[in-house]
Amino acid sequence: xxxxxxxxxxxxxxxxxxxxxxxxxxxxxxxxxxxxxxxxxxxxxxxxxxxxxxxxxxxxxxxxxxxxxxxxxxxxxxxxxxxxxxxxxxxxxxxxxxxxxxxxxxxxxxxxxxxxxxxxxxxxxxxxxxxxxxxxxxxxxxxxxxxxxxxxxxxxxxxxxxxxxxxxxxxxxxxxxxxxxxxxxxxxxxxxxxxxxxxxxxxxxxxxxxxxxxxxxxxxxxxxxxxxxxxxxxxxxxxxxxxxxxxxxxxxxxxxxxxxxxxxxxxxxxxxxxxxxxxxxxxxxxxxxxxxxxxxxxxxxxxxxxxxxxxxxxxxxxxxxxxxxxxxxxxxxxxxxxxxxxxxxxxxxxxxxxxxxxxxxxxxxxxxxxxxxxxxxxxxxxxxxxxxxxxxxxxxxxxxxxxxxxxxxxxxxxxxxxxxxxxxxxxxxxxxxxxxxxxxxxxxxxxxxxxxxxxxxxxxxxxxxxxxxxxxxxxxxxx
Amino acid sequence: xxxxxxxxxxxxxxxxxxxxxxxxxxxxxxxxxxxxxxxxxxxxxxxxxxxxxxxxxxxxxxxxxxxxxxxxxxxxxxxxxxxxxxxxxxxxxxxxxxxxxxxxxxxxxxxxxxxxxxxxxxxxxxxxxxxxxxxxxxxxxxxxxxxxxxxxxxxxxxxxxxxxxxxxxxxxxxxxxxxxxxxxxxxxxxxxxxxxxxxxxxxxxxxxxxxxxxxxxxxxxxxxxxxxxxxxxxxxxxxxxxxxxxxxxxxxxxxxxxxxxxxxxxxxxxxxxxxxxxxxxxxxxxxxxxxxxxxxxxxxxxxxxxxxxxxxxxxxxxxxxxxxxxxxxxxxxxxxxxxxxxxxxxxxxxxxxxxxxxxxxxxxxxxxxxxxxxxxxxxxxxxxxxxxxxxxxxxxxxxxxxxxxxxxxxxxxxxxxxxxxxxxxxxxxxxxxxxxxxxxxxxxxxxxxxxxxxxxxxxxxxxxxxxxxxxxxxxxxxx
Numbered sequence: 001x002x003x004x005x006x007x008x009x010x011x012x013x014x015x016x017x018x019x020x021x022x023x024x025x026x027x028x029x030x031x032x033x034x035x036x037x038x039x040x041x042x043x044x045x046x047x048x049x050x051x052x053x054x055x056x057x058x059x060x061x062x063x064x065x066x067x068x069x070x071x072x073x074x075x076x077x078x079x080x081x082x083x084x085x086x087x088x089x090x091x092x093x094x095x096x097x098x099x100x101x102x103x104x105x106x107x108x109x110x111x112x113x114x115x116x117x118x119x120x121x122x123x124x125x126x127x128x129x130x131x132x133x134x135x136x137x138x139x140x141x142x143x144x145x146x147x148x149x150x151x152x153x154x155x156x157x158x159x160x161x162x163x164x165x166x167x168x169x170x171x172x173x174x175x176x177x178x179x180x181x182x183x184x185x186x187x188x189x190x191x192x193x194x195x196x197x198x199x200x201x202x203x204x205x206x207x208x209x210x211x212x213x214x215x216x217x218x219x220x221x222x223x224x225x226x227x228x229x230x231x232x233x234x235x236x237x238x239x240x241x242x243x244x245x246x247x248x249x250x251x252x253x254x255x256x257x258x259x260x261x262x263x264x265x266x267x268x269x270x271x272x273x274x275x276x277x278x279x280x281x282x283x284x285x286x287x288x289x290x291x292x293x294x295x296x297x298x299x300x301x302x303x304x305x306x307x308x309x310x311x312x313x314x315x316x317x318x319x320x321x322x323x324x325x326x327x328x329x330x331x332x333x334x335x336x337x338x339x340x341x342x343x344x345x346x347x348x349x350x351x352x353x354x355x356x357x358x359x360x361x362x363x364x365x366x367x368x369x370x371x372x373x374x375x376x377x378x379x380x381x382x383x384x385x386x387x388x389x390x391x392x393x394x395x396x397x398x399x400x401x402x403x404x405x406x407x408x409x410x411x412x413x414x415x416x417x418x419x420x421x422x423x424x425x426x427x428x429x430x431x432x433x434x435x436x437x438x439x440x441x442x443x444x445x446x447x448x449x450x451x452x453x454x455x456x457x458x459x460x461x462x463x464x465x466x467x468x469x470x471x472x473x474x475x476x477x478x479x
Numbered sequence: 480x481x482x483x484x485x486x487x488x489x490x491x492x493x494x495x496x497x498x499x500x501x502x503x504x505x506x507x508x509x510x511x512x513x514x515x516x517x518x519x520x521x522x523x524x525x526x527x528x529x530x531x532x533x534x535x536x537x538x539x540x541x542x543x544x545x546x547x548x549x550x551x552x553x554x555x556x557x558x559x560x561x562x563x564x565x566x567x568x569x570x571x572x573x574x575x576x577x578x579x580x581x582x583x584x585x586x587x588x589x590x591x592x593x594x595x596x597x598x599x600x601x602x603x604x605x606x607x608x609x610x611x612x613x614x615x616x617x618x619x620x621x622x623x624x625x626x627x628x629x630x631x632x633x634x635x636x637x638x639x640x641x642x643x644x645x646x647x648x649x650x651x652x653x654x655x656x657x658x659x660x661x662x663x664x665x666x667x668x669x670x671x672x673x674x675x676x677x678x679x680x681x682x683x684x685x686x687x688x689x690x691x692x693x694x695x696x697x698x699x700x701x702x703x704x705x706x707x708x709x710x711x712x713x714x715x716x717x718x719x720x721x722x723x724x725x726x727x728x729x730x731x732x733x734x735x736x737x738x739x740x741x742x743x744x745x746x747x748x749x750x751x752x753x754x755x756x757x758x759x760x761x762x763x764x765x766x767x768x769x770x771x772x773x774x775x776x777x778x779x780x781x782x783x784x785x786x787x788x789x790x791x792x793x794x795x796x797x798x799x800x801x802x803x804x805x806x807x808x809x810x811x812x813x814x815x816x817x818x819x820x821x822x823x824x825x826x827x828x829x830x831x832x833x834x835x836x837x838x839x840x841x842x843x844x845x846x847x848x849x850x851x852x853x854x855x856x857x858x859x860x861x862x863x864x865x866x867x868x869x870x871x872x873x874x875x876x877x878x879x880x881x882x883x884x885x886x887x888x889x890x891x892x893x894x895x896x897x898x899x900x901x902x903x904x905x906x907x908x909x910x911x912x913x914x915x916x917x918x919x920x921x922x923x924x925x926x927x928x929x930x931x932x933x934x935x936x937x938x939x940x941x942x943x944x945x946x947x948x949x950x951x952x953x954x955x956x957x958x
Contacts, residue, residue, distance in 0.1 A: 001565040002565075003500045006568070007493065010493035010497060013572050013573065014486065017573070020576055038588055038593065039592040039595060045603060046601075048839050056835050060573065067589025068587055069579060071587075078586075082822070086482070089489075089578070092575035093572055097496040100561075109510060109547075110510075110512075110544070113521070117522075124524060125525055138820050139821060145668075164644060164670060165643060165671075165672070166645060166647055171643075189669065191644040191670020192643050193640065195641050293822070299578050300578065300824055301824060317664065321716070322915040323558070323913065331515075340624065340819070341617050341780075343561070343617070353535055355526070356526055356529075356535050357529060357532065359526050359527055359530065360525050361528055434801070435801050444802070
C-alpha cells in the first residue's frame with residue numbers, strides 16, 4: 001500500500017468512523033455470538049500473497065464488527081466505562097501516524113515534555129498538592145504494582161532489588177475487603193505473597209473501617225511482621241465506596257506506613273470541586289492513581305500515576321545500559337525509568353486534545369450530567385416497591401437488585417437477579433454487569449459513557465422493569 | 480465536538496497523515512531542540528473553556544511536531560526500528576474508534592478470537608512448534624517478566640504467589656553479558672534480586688558461551704543455590720548476536736532449568752526460512768518473545784509472547800473477583816489472566832491488517848531487502864581503510880567505528896567516535912545510536928525502517944565519510 005492508496009483508504013475510514021459514532025445506537029451493545037464463532041470464520045493460516053485493503057476492510061465489517069462489544073454505545077452500563085471521545089480519537093490517529101517510541105527524552109522530546117505538562121495540568125485539575133509528580137502508566141494495575149515496588153525498595157534501602165526478598169522481614173500490605181484484585185496481583189508479582197495481605201473489614205457503606213486497619217497493624221506488629229503499605233480506594237470497583245482517607249492517613253503516619261490511593265475510576269470526579277472532600281488526608285499519601293481512560297473521555301490506555309517521591313520511583317526502576325545513555329540525562333525525564341515497560345506510546349497527545357477540546361468546565365459539565373442521570377435512576381429504584389438499592393451511590397454507579405414481593409430466600413433472590421441480568425444483556429439494548437456485596441448478587445449500572453443521556457437511563461429503567469415483570473409472570477404461572 | 484465536526488476533522492487528519500508519510504524525508508530525523516524548549520511553549524494550566532480543534536491542531540503542527548523524533552523517517556537508523564506501515568495505521572484508526580476494552584472474552588469476543596488466530600498465524604510464520612500458545616503483551620520487557628514469574632511459580636508449586644519469597648531457596652537466573660537490561664529489571668521486580676543474576680561470558684561474536692553457562696550453574700549448585708531460569712537471546716540489543724540455543728537448551732534440559740528466549744528484535748527474521756537455523760534447540764524452550772512492533776511493520780505496542788505451558792501462565796496471574804466472572808469462562812480465553820495489566824487494547828487488529836496487506840511473501844521480500852542493504856553497507860565499511868566493523872552482522876544491524884590511521888589509543892578512538900555520532904545526528908539527516916562492545920565505543924546502524932531504500936544507506940555512508948574527513952582535517956590542523 002503506497003501513500004496515495006493510504007490517503008484514499010484513510011478517508012474511507014474517516015467516514016466509516018464518523019458513521020460508526022453516528023449509528024452506534026443501532027448496534028447491539030453486547031454481541032450475540034457464541035465462543036468460537038468468530039474464530040471459525042477466520043482462516044487457519046496467514047495468506048502467502050497480499051490481499052487488497054477493500055477485501056480486508058470488508059472482512060472487518062462482516063466478521064469482526066458483529067463480534068465486538070460496543071464500549072462507546074451510550075447504553076454500555078457495565079463494569080466501568082472506557083469512554084473515548086472525538087478529540088481523543090483524532091489524537092490517536094496522529095499518534096499512530098507518527099508512530100514514535102517515546103521511551104526516553106531523546107527518542108521524542110515533545111512527547112516527554114507534553115507528558116510533563118499534562119501531568120501538571122491533571123494534578124491541578126483534580127486538586128493534588130504541588131508536591132506530586134505525574135507519569136502516564138498503561139493501567140492502574142501497573143501503577144499499583146509500581147507503588148508497592150517503590151514501597152518495598154524504600155523500606156529496604158533499595159536492597160531487595162539487589163539481594164532479593166529471602167532473609168527479609170515479612171512485609172504486610174493492607175487494604176479493604178472491597179479492594180480491586182490488582183492489589184492481590186501486585187503483591188504476588190512483587191514476591192511478597194498474598195498471604196501477607198490483610199483485608200480490613202468494611203462498614204455498611206463498604207468503606208474500609210479504620211479501626212479494623214489499626215487492629216490488623218497492631219496484630220502484625222505484635223507478631224514481629226513489618227507493615228509495608230496501605231492501599232486506600234476512592235471509589236471501589238464493586239460499589240464505588242470511598243475509604244476514609246483522612247483517618248487512614250493518620251494511621252499510616254502514626255506507624256510510618258506507605259500509603260497508595262487507588263482512585264482508578266472515581267479520581268475523575270475530583271475535577272468537581274464539590275467532590276474534593278474525599279481528598280482530605282492527601283498529605284499522608286505517597287502515591288495516587290486515576291485513569292483518564294475510564295471516565296475522562298480519553299482512549300485506553302492512559303493511567304495517571306502521581307508520586308510524592310520521584311527519586312524513589314526512578315531508583316526502583318532505573319537501569320542504564322550503554323545503548324540508552326544520552327548526554328541530556330541529568331536535565332530531562334527519561335520515562336522508561338518510571339515504570340515496568342521500556343517502550344512507550346505517545347499517550348500525552350490524547351490528553352492534550354481532550355482537555356483543550358472540552359476545557360475544564362466542559363469536562364465538569366459532562367461529569368455533573370452523569371451524576372445527575374445516576375441520581376435520577378437511584379430515585380426510581382428507591383421509589384419502586386420491588387427494587388432496592390444495595391449500596392450508597394456517591395458517584396454514577398447504582399448497585400441494585402430486583403426484589404419481588406414474597407421472595408425472601410437469599411439464594412432465590414441471587415438466582416433471579418442473575419437471570420434478570422442475563423436476559424437484559426441478551427436484548428442487546430443495554431449491557432450491565434454484576435458484583436456481590438456481602439454475598440448478595442448485585443446488579444451494577446454505571447452512567448459514564450460519553451454519549452449517555454437521560455433518555456438512555458429512562459429506556460434502561462423501562463426495560464429492567466419490563467423484563468422483571470415478564471419473569472414475575474413466568475414465576476406466577478410456571479410451565 | 481459533534482460527529483459531523485469529527486467527520487470533517489478526521490478527513491483533515493487523513494490528508495495530514497498521508498502528507499506526513501509522503502514528506503517524511505523533509506523532516507530532520509532527530510529534532511534540534513534543547514531540554515525544556517517544548518515545555519516552555521505550553522501553558523502552565525489547563526484551559527477552563529473549550530478551544531477549537533483548528534487551534535489545537537495548529538499547535539500540534541507548530542509546537543509538538545518540531546520536537547518529535549521521526550521514527551518513520553527512512554534514515555532513522557538508531558536503536559531498533561519501531562516500524563509502522565499504512566495498513567497498521569489504518570487498523571489503529573479503527574481500534575481508536577471502537578475503543579473497546581478487551582480484558583476478557585465477553586468485553587469483546589472478536590478481539591479475543593482474532594488474537595488467538597493471529598498468534599497461531601505468527602507461530603507458524605516464524606516456525607515455532609504447534610505446542611506453543613501465544614498472547615499479545617505490550618513489550619518484551621513485560622513478556623520476560625511474565626516468563627520469570629511463571630518460572631518462579633512453577634518451581635515453587637505456585638507457592639511464592641501466596642507465601643512470598645521469604646524462606647525460599649536462593650533462585651538464580653542466567654543470561655549473557657550482552658543480555659538486555661529488561662532481564663535485570665524483571666529479576667528485581669519479581670523479588671529475586673539482581674545479585675542472583677549470572678551473566679555468562681560471551682565469545683568473540685558476542686554470543687553466550689555455553690561452557691560459561693554450565694560452569695556458572697555447577698558453581699551455584701555446589702553452593703546450594705537453585706538455578707531457576709536461563710534467558711537466551713536471538714539478536715542481542717548491542718550487536719544482534721545469536722546465543723547458541725541448541726547447546727543452551729541441552730544444558731537447561733540436563734539440569735531441568737526453565738528456558739526463555741528473547742528474540743524481541745530478530746524474531747521477525749524467522750519469517751525467512753533461511754534464518755531458521757537459529758531456532759535449532761527450540762524443543763527445550765519454555766517461553767519465547769518477539770516484537771512485531773519492532774521490525775514487522777506493526778505499530779507499537781505489539782509484543783508476541785509464546786508459552787509452552789499455558790496453564791502455568793494463567794495460574795501465575797489468575798485472580799477471579801466476582802465482578803469479572805462470566806458464564807463462558809471455561810470455554811474462552813480471558814486474556815486479563817495472561818499478564819500483568821487488566822485492561823487491554825484491541826491489538827490483534829493491526830497484525831491482521833499488516834499480515835494480510837503484505838502477505839507472508841511480501842513481508843519476506845521487505846526483510847530480505849533490509850538484509851541486502853545491510854550487507855551492502857557492511858561491505859563498504861570493510862573495504863574502507865579507516866572504518867572497521869566491530870561485530871558480526873547476522874541481520875540488518877552493522878556495528879562499526881571510524882578508525883583514522885595513526886590513532887591507536889582506545890580512549891581517543893572512543894572519544895572520536897562519540898563526537899562523530901553526535902555530529903552526524905546533529906545534521907538531522909540521519910539518526911544513529913551507539914553501544915559499547917568490550918569497552919569499545921561502537922556506532923550502530925540498523926536498516927529496518929519500513930521506507931528505507933538502498934539510496935538512504937548510500938547517503939548515510941557518504942555523510943559518515945564526509946563528517947569523518949572533516950574531523951580528520953580539524954585534527955590535522957588544530958586551532
